[in-house]
Amino acid sequence: MENLKSSKKKTMRFLAISLIVLIVICVSALSAFAWVVSKKNESTLNSVGELYMHGMSERISDHFGTTISLRMDQVEAMVRSFPPDEVVATEDTYNGLIEQAKICEFSSLALCDDNGKFEVLYGDALEMIEPISFFNSLNSGEEKVGVARTQAGQKVMILCVPAKYPMPQGGTASALVAAVSADYIRQILALDATDLLTYSHIIRHDGTYVIRSVDKEKDNYFERALENLSEFDGKTPQIYLAELRDSMEAHEDYSAIMIMDNERRHLYCTPLPYTDWYLITVMPYGMLDETLSSLSEQVLICLFISLGVILLVLFIIFAMYFRMTQKQIRELEDTRREAVRANKAKSEFLSNMSHDIRTPMNAIIGMTAIAVANIDNKPQVQSCLKKISISGQHLLGLINDVLDMSKIESGKMTLSVEVVSLRETVENIVSIIQPQVKAKSQKFDVFIYDIENENVYCDSVRLNQVLLNLLSNAVKYTPEGGSISMSLREEKSPKGDNFVRMNICIKDSGIGMTPEFKEKIFDSFTREDIKRVRKTEGSGLGMSITKYIVDAMGGEISVESEQGVGSEFRVVLDMERADVFEKEMVLPNWNMLVVDDDEQLRCSAVAALNSIGVSADCAPDGETAVEMLKKRRGKPNDYKIILLDWKLPGMDGIETAREIHKQFGNDIPILLISAYDWSDIEDEARAAGIDGFISKPLFKSTLYLGLRKYVGEEYTDNGHTDEEIRFDGLRVLVAEDNTLNWEIASELLTSQLGVEAELAENGQVCVDKFKNSPVGYYDAILMDIRMPVMNGYEATEAIRASGREDSGVLIVAMTADVFSEDIDKCMKCGMDAHVAKPIDINAIGRLLHSHLGK
Amino acid sequence: MLLKECYERIGGDYDGVLSRMISEATVKKFAVKFLSDKSYDLLISSLENADLKEAFRAAHTLKGICQNLGFNMLFGSVDPLTESLRNADAPPPKELVEAVKRDYEKTVSAIAMLDE
Numbered sequence: 001m002e003n004l005k006s007s008k009k010k011t012m013r014f015l016a017i018s019l020i021v022l023i024v025i026c027v028s029a030l031s032a033f034a035w036v037v038s039k040k041n042e043s044t045l046n047s048v049g050e051l052y053m054h055g056m057s058e059r060i061s062d063h064f065g066t067t068i069s070l071r072m073d074q075v076e077a078m079v080r081s082f083p084p085d086e087v088v089a090t091e092d093t094y095n096g097l098i099e100q101a102k103i104c105e106f107s108s109l110a111l112c113d114d115n116g117k118f119e120v121l122y123g124d125a126l127e128m129i130e131p132i133s134f135f136n137s138l139n140s141g142e143e144k145v146g147v148a149r150t151q152a153g154q155k156v157m158i159l160c161v162p163a164k165y166p167m168p169q170g171g172t173a174s175a176l177v178a179a180v181s182a183d184y185i186r187q188i189l190a191l192d193a194t195d196l197l198t199y200s201h202i203i204r205h206d207g208t209y210v211i212r213s214v215d216k217e218k219d220n221y222f223e224r225a226l227e228n229l230s231e232f233d234g235k236t237p238q239i240y241l242a243e244l245r246d247s248m249e250a251h252e253d254y255s256a257i258m259i260m261d262n263e264r265r266h267l268y269c270t271p272l273p274y275t276d277w278y279l280i281t282v283m284p285y286g287m288l289d290e291t292l293s294s295l296s297e298q299v300l301i302c303l304f305i306s307l308g309v310i311l312l313v314l315f316i317i318f319a320m321y322f323r324m325t326q327k328q329i330r331e332l333e334d335t336r337r338e339a340v341r342a343n344k345a346k347s348e349f350l351s352n353m354s355h356d357i358r359t360p361m362n363a364i365i366g367m368t369a370i371a372v373a374n375i376d377n378k379p380q381v382q383s384c385l386k387k388i389s390i391s392g393q394h395l396l397g398l399i400n401d402v403l404d405m406s407k408i409e410s411g412k413m414t415l416s417v418e419v420v421s422l423r424e425t426v427e428n429i430v431s432i433i434q435p436q437v438k439a440k441s442q443k444f445d446v447f448i449y450d451i452e453n454e455n456v457y458c459d460s461v462r463l464n465q466v467l468l469n470l471l472s473n474a475v476k477y478t479p480e481g482g483s484i485s486m487s488l489r490e491e492k493s494p495k496g497d498n499f500v501r502m503n504i505c506i507k508d509s510g511i512g513m514t515p516e517f518k519e520k521i522f523d524s525f526t527r528e529d530i531k532r533v534r535k536t537e538g539s540g541l542g543m544s545i546t547k548y549i550v551d552a553m554g555g556e557i558s559v560e561s562e563q564g565v566g567s568e569f570r571v572v573l574d575m576e577r578a579d580v581f582e583k584e585m586v587l588p589n590w591n592m593l594v595v596d597d598d599e600q601l602r603c604s605a606v607a608a609l610n611s612i613g614v615s616a617d618c619a620p621d622g623e624t625a626v627e628m629l630k631k632r633r634g635k636p637n638d639y640k641i642i643l644l645d646w647k648l649p650g651m652d653g654i655e656t657a658r659e660i661h662k663q664f665g666n667d668i669p670i671l672l673i674s675a676y677d678w679s680d681i682e683d684e685a686r687a688a689g690i691d692g693f694i695s696k697p698l699f700k701s702t703l704y705l706g707l708r709k710y711v712g713e714e715y716t717d718n719g720h721t722d723e724e725i726r727f728d729g730l731r732v733l734v735a736e737d738n739t740l741n742w743e744i745a746s747e748l749l750t751s752q753l754g755v756e757a758e759l760a761e762n763g764q765v766c767v768d769k770f771k772n773s774p775v776g777y778y779d780a781i782l783m784d785i786r787m788p789v790m791n792g793y794e795a796t797e798a799i800r801a802s803g804r805e806d807s808g809v810l811i812v813a814m815t816a817d818v819f820s821e822d823i824d825k826c827m828k829c830g831m832d833a834h835v836a837k838p839i840d841i842n843a844i845g846r847l848l849h850s851h852l853g854k
Numbered sequence: 855m856l857l858k859e860c861y862e863r864i865g866g867d868y869d870g871v872l873s874r875m876i877s878e879a880t881v882k883k884f885a886v887k888f889l890s891d892k893s894y895d896l897l898i899s900s901l902e903n904a905d906l907k908e909a910f911r912a913a914h915t916l917k918g919i920c921q922n923l924g925f926n927m928l929f930g931s932v933d934p935l936t937e938s939l940r941n942a943d944a945p946p947p948k949e950l951v952e953a954v955k956r957d958y959e960k961t962v963s964a965i966a967m968l969d970e
Contacts, residue, residue, distance in 0.1 A: 747875070751880075788908075815918070837918045838921040839874070841874065
């Protein structure tokens with residue numbers, strides 16, 4: 001139990017730790033994954049942003065370039081249509097220029113001289129915002145784009161194409177200037193489109209705005225940047241500006257991520273063509289970041305859900321695994337405990353057994369010593385020998401049990417099924433158990449109910465063993481004066497019409513057993529280990545052997561027991577019927593009276609009598625019986641024989657007999673149904689006029705054999721039923737190699753049975769004589785087993801295989817062997833029966849009678 | 855010597871044999887015939903020739919005769935010898951053979967002393 005607990009604890013701890021480790025690993029792996037993904041997201045976003053910004057800026061800058069170049073072309077076209085060299089300062093020229101400018105939707109048109117003085121031809125007056133650099137490049141003869149302010153203060157973009165037109169107010173202009181509203185440019189470049197992700201400014205070299213998307217308070221982008229930028233990624237605003245300026249100097253694109261107004265923004269700066277201006281495009285990451293973070297949030301949520309699911313599944317698997325291992329551990333533990341228990345039982349058994357063996361052994365040795373010391377004292381030696389014999393028997397019993405058990409445990413016990421007479425079996429058992437019962441002054445009864453089939457197929461030795469085991473246990477565990485009963489009841493068997501179900505019940509009023517012991521009574525090597533039982537000896541194997549035999553016979557055994565009240569063993573066996581010369585058991589149609597107080601026994605006896613042709617009535621007690629006799633007296637249906645139970649309520653059997661004799665004379669035979677040993681009451685009974693005894697149990701054959709002698713009026717008074725049977729004229733072949741044995745057999749067969757005996761010196765001669773005889777010549781063969789040339793087994797087989805009509809002739813084995821294996825072998829090779837030596841001529845007579853029906 | 859006396863001397867079951875054979879004359883006839891029975895000689899010679907199979911058969915026969923005639927003492931020593939010879943592959947212990955020889959001599963000598 002400790003082991004189980006600690007191992008359970010260990011497993012628990014192991015599982016808990018693994019689960020925690022697993023959770024930690026999963027969580028950290030997922031967190032790392034989420035972190036990496038978010039980092040990757042950012043960097044991907046940055047590079048996407050950069051690409052986007054680059055493309056965007058390029059597009060805007062191209063667009064700007066294209067627009068400006070288109071406008072420039074328009075202005076140049078104007079110049080070309082009025083070549084300055086040929087132009088005289090006439091109204092027509094100016095008007096022509098104005099006309100074209102209007103067509104091209106320029107907001108103003110002016111001429112400009114080297115000093116930057118504008119002479120407006122059309123539209124609002126203009127004033128340069130950054131005249132110096134503008135004029136520098138203009139003077140170098142380049143086309144130029146600049147910014148000017150109208151008188152109304154509006155910003156316009158001016159396109160200048162060098163052209164030496166005469167100015168209206170004298171002088172020569174150096175360039176033709178056309179203005180386009182800054183709003184136009186802004187629209188074209190979509191600088192202030194609010195639905196875009198980005199917004200742009202155009203700034204000059206020094207940071208001042210040329211055009212800006214939204215009005216901002218500062219005029220200089222750099223100043224604004226300095227104010228609004230925060231430090232990011234280790235870069236101060238100053239560093240950003242320095243980098244930006246450097247790229248602007250170098251006319252290169254600049255791309256950077258920064259924090260402005262507490263928001264991450266991407267800035268892209270690219271120079272614009274035709275100008276010294278730079279396009280600054282800014283993309284705030286705000287919205288993108290939001291989208292992205294919501295995306296990664298979702299990813300994370302998904303991840304955690306899947307993590308949860310995985311963990312849950314893992315937990316379930318762990319839990320199931322845990323339960324499985326727990327179960328296995330428990331089973332293992334159970335098996336172990338069972339093994340330990342069995343082992344303990346065996347060693348206990350060994351020690352008990354050794355003790356049990358030592359006790360009779362000591363007695364044998366001690367008694368032998370006493371006998372040796374008193375070798376001349378005959379009575380004492382005899383008593384010693386008697387005790388030695390008893391101890392030896394006891395020892396033999398113990399050893400037989402152990403041998404049986406080892407046979408059973410090694411699976412070697414087999415049943416040899418043969419025809420068994422239940423009557424003989426019960427009578428045998430009763431005669432064996434009777435002395436023990438008497439010695440303990442116990443009351444013993446056998447009840448037979450409804451036994452139709454006395455002959456069944458069964459292993460008689462094993463059946464005897466079962467009944468003896470149960471009965472001797474009952475005797476052993478029942479105190480002096482207690483009562484023991486055995487009952488047999490026949491029922492229909494569920495196995496079919498060829499079978500009968502035998503219910504055997506053995507009941508005692510003994511010490512009973514504890515419920516715990518009842519549970520394991522049929523286990524091997526157990527004996528109830530309490531003081532009151534200690535002194536009762538035994539191997540403790542009897543019940544398990546019994547149980548095994550009953551199981552092997554396909555039956556069931558059960559036990560009911562209460563301590564101090566008694567035990568009841570029930571054995572249920574399904575046995576095959578054996579119909580052996582039952583037809584012979586017929587008595588004349590007498591009227592009989594059965595007097596017994598046990599109703600079932602009474603009815604059973606009546607039924608048995610009816611089945612052998614007797615019409616029987618019954619009475620429950622002596623008084624009723626006398627009444628019934630009175631009614632029938634002198635009538636044709638007068639009772640022929642009366643069966644009286646000895647023990648009756650009121651008048652007992654003997655008193656009833658006396659009464660009957662007194663009233664009706666003694667011409668009605670009265671038989672006393674008595675328990676088993678009537679020697680105690682015989683004298684009294686005879687004196688009371690009892691004519692004979694029939695011993696319980698009342699099998700059909702018991703009744704038949706007991707009543708047979710009253711057939712044909714001339715009944716005799718002697719209780720002996722063994723009448724002489726003669727077989728005059730019967731021819732028997734005796735296979736016997738020993739002359740002396742042959743002579744004895746021949747003498748007895750001839751003189752006592754009237755049988756004609758012929759000799760066969762060995763098996764071979766026997767077979768030859770049989771084969772050379774006319775069919776049916778020999779009525780039976782008595783076969784010795786051990787013979788030279790051919791033994792009895794072989795001879796039997798040869799005769800059975802001879803193919804003659806009479807090859808089934810009665811063959812009786814006759815041998816000095818008494819081992820059941822030998823008897824088995826006899827039966828197996830085809831013999832019909834077996835008699836042991838010394839030759840008992842009566843036994844042979846009975847065999848001939850039963851097999852030949854004579 | 856009377857038959858009953860003789861049976862007592864050779865440890866025989868006089869009542870048993872008488873009940874089987876009914877008359878004393880029959881018993882006596884067969885008891886005397888035992889003197890000329892060859893089973894014992896066959897047993898001894900087989901043992902000398904180490905023919906264990908034949909020895910077993912002879913012992914078995916002798917055992918059967920002892921049972922039939924109720925020679926219980928001789929049976930008591932022949933029976934263990936028979937068993938030790940059953941399926942034997944080694945000669946039986948000397949003591950068993952000696953016991954049979956001793957009891958046989960006793961039996962035979964007692965029968966020889968029977969009155970006519």
